[in-house]
Amino acid sequence: MFFSSFFRRGLPFWVLVIVPSxxxxxxxxxxxxxxxGPxxxxxxVKITVGGNDTALKIAGQNHADLDVYPGGAYETFTFSPSACNPYSxxxxxxxxxxxxxxxxxxxxAWQPTIKEPSFGLVAGPVNYTARALTxxxxxxxxxxxxHTNTGNITTFDGKVAGMRLGYLGLGAEDKIQTFTGSDEVAGYDLSYNMYSGKLYTDGTIGSYSxxxxxGSAAFDYPGSLVFGGYNKGRVIGPPTSFRDPQIVDLLDIGIGIEHGDSPFxxxxxxxxxxxxxxxxxxAQKVRIDPRSPYLSLPDNTCKGLAQVLxxxxxxxxxYYLWKTEDPAYRKIVTSPAYLSFTFPPGPGASQNVTIKVPFALxxxxxxxxxxxxxxxYFPCHAYTPENEKDHYRLGRAFLQAAYLGRNWASQMTWLGQAPGPGASSQGLGDQLMEIADAATTLDYWDSETTNYFNQSWAGHWSVVDSAKPESPNNTDVTTTASQKVSSTGLSIGAKAGIGVGAAFAGLAILGIVILLWRRRKHGDKIASSDFFHGAGQHPYGSPMPLEYGQPDKDKNGMLPGTQEMYTAPEAQELPATNESRPK
Incomplete structure (x- = not known):
């Protein structure tokens, strides 16, 4: 009777559904x-180190808020102010x-010296300390x-400079690191936590992963790092997968064009x-190393690239410097051209995996x-591995366009294509997900059905000359830069949207014509194109900064060669298998 009276009176009836969180x-x-830089x-990433009294807040103890590069296994690396004194x-x-x-x-007792020859880091002796990490x-x-009081980076030309940032350890095979506390007292061992390992042990994260x-600082495209999960909006697949935490076979390097004519x-x-x-x-063994800035590759590889770039x-x-006075420089670094890196397929897959790094990055x-x-400069660094345990490196320059993941429990590493900045510097959109405890696969946006990489870069690069015909039999197709569409074609939803949009556009144009006529009749002044777009407005977020080769805008303040953005696809999975990749 109570509910029916609500309906008889025409009053709204709200149903509260309680969903367990x-x-x-x-x-x-x-x-x-x-x-x-430099x-x-x-x-x-941002971390806080310090504190050892669990009864007190971290803010009330000796601590420091630090920016550090994510990368490396086991411990997190820091240094003191005195390490910077010689390098003012x-x-x-x-x-x-x-x-x-x-x-x-x-x-x-162990106080090693850290050496990273691929980018000149020498630090130490380092001490191990057990303190809080927040x-x-x-x-x-x-x-x-x-922690160390001494350390430096020697540049390739021999300059010795101070260290810029420390490093955040991303985990290890073990969740606890055990040391010998004394060389003289037997059994005097010390056990320190791995940050993400302890999170997993405590149930804070669902997997040790x-x-x-x-991301890209030049494009104001923030990075993404998740312990126990990942941001699916940064994962285009299928990725390759392998057992080692970082080392994988690199099959080849190439150059390609994603859309439009090639600048080569x-x-x-x-x-x-x-x-x-x-x-x-x-194939060459390479280490995917977020601590290193460069593409540390064979000298012949860098020399060969210098012949075509x-x-x-x-x-x-x-260093390899860009010839900024060469007309090809601007055309290449603002075009959809890329440097490709080809890796073997993951377990159960048959196709090689190619990761494309736009020259803009x-x-x-x-x-x-x-x-x-x-x-x-172009970040190819001629490198010779020091011994059989040392390898070529693909560092941060590469990881601007690639993602690297690891499930320490299942001993599976993932490496795949990351999207471009997208519409709002969020790749394909933020979608945080857990990695299951024993997972060997990831959900991803399937590049085999839709070219999400191309669409995520739309509006951030300038298409060269004319687009290629969509049909091999249609050789008369030519378009202007503002008319170019992705070579993969539009999805059904996008085509339907264009049809509906065209109808509304026709009505809108008619309305604008009437508006202009009425304003002219009454002596009103009509604004320029900024009336419709706003001064300097860009529909896909921040374009490339001027110092990184921003292409010319048209009269409406738009970058040439803009394309349709993506529509959400169906989630796909890698083949579920625990077998290691064939050698």
Whole structure:
């Protein structure tokens, strides 16, 4: 009777549905707004180190808020203000250094020196300390943290500079790191936590895993790092997968064009991975290393790229610099051209996996102390592995366009194509998901059905000349830059949307004509194109900054060659298998 009276009176009837909430079992790591050089720009994550009293808040204890690069296994690496004292001529410890409290270090007998020859880092001896590590307000106590009072980076031309940032460890095979506390006392062992390992043990995250995408500082495209999960909006598939945490076979390097005409004399090039032997078609072991800035590859590979790109090796600086006076430079770094990296298929798959890195992302900038003024450079670094355990590197330059993930429990690593900035610098849109405890697969946006990579870059690059005909029999098709459409065609939903939009556009145009006529009749002044678009407005978010080669805009303030954005696809999965990739 009570409910029926509501309906008889015509009053609204609200039904309250109570849905049990499910706790999110992943931890998203925040990113800093600061951009770092001197060979970037690069982005970093935000952490807080310090504190050992669980009864007190971290803010009331000796601690430091730091920006650090994500990367590496086991411990997190930090350094003190005194490490920067000898290097006042160069930026050092830009966003925080940390001085541990008395008694925090010196208890572990092992004090190694860290050496990373691919980018010149030497630090140490380092001490191990067990202190709190806090990320996004989530604190883990007794975490393994490396700390040093001495360290530097030697640039390729021999300059010695201070360290810019430390590193956040992404986990390890073990959840606890055990050290010998004394060389003299038997059984005196110390156990320190891995940050994400302890999160998993405590049930804060659902799996001992992570997935990382560096993003692009030049495009104001934030990175993504999630422990126990991942942002599906950064995952285009299928990826490759392998057992090692970082080392994978690189089959080839090539050059291609995603859309429109090529800025090169040919449409595509392959066999650009040339080892020291000079023999092509031979796979090379590479380490996917977020700590390293460069593409550390065989010297023959960098030299070969210099023959087809407008770059030149500066024998003094020992970097490949873009020839900015060459007309091809601007055309290439603003076009849909890319450098491709081909990897073997994952378990159960048959197709190789190719990751495309647009040249727009490889138009990076050198700064002090490497050069006196900002200088565009191409991040290919001629590298020779020091021994059989050392390998070529694909660093942050590569990871701007790729994601790297690892489930430590299932011993599965994922490597695949990340999207471009998209409509609002969020890739294909934020969609945080858990990684299951024993997962060997990821859900992804399927590139085999829709070209999400192409569409995520729409509006951020300028299509060269005319688009290719959509049909091989239609050789008379030519379009202007503003009319170009993705070579993969539009989805059914997009075509339907265009049809409906065209009808509304016709009515809108009629309305505008009437409006203009009435304003002219009454002597009103009509605004310029900014009346419709707003000064400097760009429909796809921030375009490339001027210093990175922004293409010319048309009279409406738009970049040429804009394309339709993507529509949400069906989620796909990799084949479910625990078998390792065939050698």
């Amino acid at each position: 499910v706790a999110q079992r992943y931890l998203e790591v925040p990113w800093s707004d600061t951009k770092y 060979d970037g720009p690069w982005q970093a 001529h160069s930026p050092c410890g830009d966003e925080g250094t940390w001085e541990p409290d008395v008694g925090a270090t010196g208890t572990v 990320i996004s307000g989530t604190t883990v106590w007794n975490v393994s943290i490396q 992570y997935l990382l995408h560096i 004399e040919v449409e595509s090039m392959q066999n650009l991975l040339v080892p020291e032997s000079g023999e092509t078609g031979v 407008p770059i030149a090796y500066d024998a003094t600086k020992r 490889l138009n990076l900038t050198l700064d002090v102390p490497i050069v006196e003024k900002p200088t565009p």
